[in-house]
Amino acid sequence: MLAFVTDVPLGRLSFLAAAWFFALFPCLIAQDLDLLMKGGHVIDPKNGLNGVMDVGIADGKIARVAPDIPPASAKRTVNLKGLYLVPGLIDMHVHVFYGTDPEAAYSNGPNAVVPDGFTFRSGVTTVVDTGSPGWRNFPQFKRQVIDASRTRVLALLNIVGHGMRGDPYEQDLADMDAKLTAARVKANPGVLVGVKVAHYSGPEWDPVDRAVEAGRLAEVPVMIDFGGHQPELSLESLLLKHLHPGDIFTHMYAAVRGRIPITDEQGTVRPYVRKARERGIIFDVGHGGGSFFWGQAVPAVKQGFLPDVISTDLHRGSMNAGMKDILNVMSKMLNLGMALEHVVSASTWKPAQCIRRLDLGHLSPGSDADLAVLRLREGDFGFTDVVGKRLPGRLKLESELTIREGHIVWDLNGIAADEWRAN
Numbered sequence: 001m002l003a004f005v006t007d008v009p010l011g012r013l014s015f016l017a018a019a020w021f022f023a024l025f026p027c028l029i030a031q032d033l034d035l036l037m038k039g040g041h042v043i044d045p046k047n048g049l050n051g052v053m054d055v056g057i058a059d060g061k062i063a064r065v066a067p068d069i070p071p072a073s074a075k076r077t078v079n080l081k082g083l084y085l086v087p088g089l090i091d092m093h094v095h096v097f098y099g100t101d102p103e104a105a106y107s108n109g110p111n112a113v114v115p116d117g118f119t120f121r122s123g124v125t126t127v128v129d130t131g132s133p134g135w136r137n138f139p140q141f142k143r144q145v146i147d148a149s150r151t152r153v154l155a156l157l158n159i160v161g162h163g164m165r166g167d168p169y170e171q172d173l174a175d176m177d178a179k180l181t182a183a184r185v186k187a188n189p190g191v192l193v194g195v196k197v198a199h200y201s202g203p204e205w206d207p208v209d210r211a212v213e214a215g216r217l218a219e220v221p222v223m224i225d226f227g228g229h230q231p232e233l234s235l236e237s238l239l240l241k242h243l244h245p246g247d248i249f250t251h252m253y254a255a256v257r258g259r260i261p262i263t264d265e266q267g268t269v270r271p272y273v274r275k276a277r278e279r280g281i282i283f284d285v286g287h288g289g290g291s292f293f294w295g296q297a298v299p300a301v302k303q304g305f306l307p308d309v310i311s312t313d314l315h316r317g318s319m320n321a322g323m324k325d326i327l328n329v330m331s332k333m334l335n336l337g338m339a340l341e342h343v344v345s346a347s348t349w350k351p352a353q354c355i356r357r358l359d360l361g362h363l364s365p366g367s368d369a370d371l372a373v374l375r376l377r378e379g380d381f382g383f384t385d386v387v388g389k390r391l392p393g394r395l396k397l398e399s400e401l402t403i404r405e406g407h408i409v410w411d412l413n414g415i416a417a418d419e420w421r422a423n
C-alpha cells in the first residue's frame with residue numbers, strides 16, 4: 001500500500017489520508033451540524049410538514065429537515081421523542097417598552113415587561129410590540145429594548161407621537177401625525193412593521209383614518225384596538241370602510257363598553273364581520289387583561305369564526321390574570337376545538353405573513369434557527385377569561401425547549417444538557 005501511495009501525485013495524498021481516517025473512525029464523519037433535533041413531531045405549516053422529522057441546525061440557521069439525519073453528523077443531538085417541534089412562536093401583540101418613568105404607562109413605564117423575561121420560557125422567539133412607542137420615542141425604544149434583547153423585537157408604531165403614555169397624551173389629536181409616523185416606519189423597514197391605533201375615546205374617526213393614512217404611506221398594515229368611543233362608533237363602518245385588506249382587528253373576542261362585539265345578542269357572528277374577513281381584514285386574539293370573553297369566543301368558534309392570529313397582548317396585568325402566556329392562550333383555542341396544526345399556524349406562519357416578514361415563522365433551510373419544542377399534556381386543567389370565568393380543559397401546551405438563532409435559550413428539563421456524574 002505504501003508503494004501505491006507514493007505513486008500518486010502529492011495533491012491527492014491528503015485526500016487519501018482523510019478517506020482512510022474516516023474509514024477507520026466513522027463516528028468522526030463530517031459533523032457539519034451544531035445541533036440535531038431528533039424524532040420530534042414537526043409542525044411547519046408553511047412547508048406543509050406535520051409528522052415525525054429530524055431538524056439539523058448549523059451556524060444559527062436551519063440546515064436540513066429530513067426523516068432520518070444520522071446523529072454522527074451533529075455535535076449535539078437532542079432526543080425529542082413524544083414532543084412537538086414548531087417554528088419559534090411569534091407573538092404579534094405585546095407591550096415591552098418597559099422603563100422607569102412611573103407616569104409613562106406602556107411607553108417607558110412600569111406596565112410593560114422585559115421581553116427576554118417572558119418570551120423564551122413560552123416558546124416565543126419574536127415579539128411585535130403594538131404601539132407602545134410613537135414616532136417621538138421610537139429611538140429610545142430601539143436603544144433600550146430592541147438592541148438590548150435576545151428576543152427579536154419588532155414593533156407597530158403608535159399613531160400618537162408619544163405612544164401609549166396614558167392620558168392626556170393618547171387623547172391629543174394634534175399629536176397624531178400620519179406623515180411623521182410613516183417617515184419613521186419607512187426609515188426602519190422590517191423592524192417597524194405597521195401602525196397601531198388605540199385608546200382614543202372621542203367621537204371622531206381621525207385617529208383611525210390617520211393611522212390608515214400612515215399605513216398607506218409606509219406600505220404597512222394597521223392594527224386597531226377599537227372601542228371606548230363616546231358615542232360608540234360603527235363596527236361595520238370600521239371593518240368595511242375605514243380599514244383596508246391586510247389591516248388587523250385585534251381583541252376579536254372582546255365585549256367592552258363603547259365597542260360593538262363581533263357576535264350579536266343571540267351569539268351569532270354578525271354578517272358584516274364575516275364580510276370583513278372575506279375582504280381581507282385580519283382577526284387577532286390580543287387576549288390582554290380585558291379582551292377575551294368566553295361569551296364571545298365560545299359561540300364564535302362554534303360557528304367556525306376562528307382567529308387568524310393568536311396573540312397575547314402581554315403586559316404586567318394580563319400575564320398575572322387569565323391570559324398568562326401565549327401557550328395558555330393557544331391551549332384555550334385547542335380546548336375550544338381548534339386543531340393543533342391550525343393553532344401553531346396562527347402563532348407562527350400567519351403572523352409572519354401579516355407583518356410581511358416572510359423570512360420568519362417556518363423551518364425552511366437557510367432561515368434563522370428559531371424553534372420551540374412543546375409538550376402537549378393531557379389532564380384536568382382550567383382556563384379563565386378576563387372576568388374570571390372558568391372553563392375546564394383536557395389539553396395544555398407547555399414549553400420544553402426554545403432555540404433562538406441556533407442557541408438554546410430555554411430548557412425546562414435539561415433535555416439538551418449533559419448528564420451530571422460524580423467523579
Ligand SMILES: [Zn+2]
Pocket residue numbers: 093094095130225288313
Ligand atoms: Zn395591547
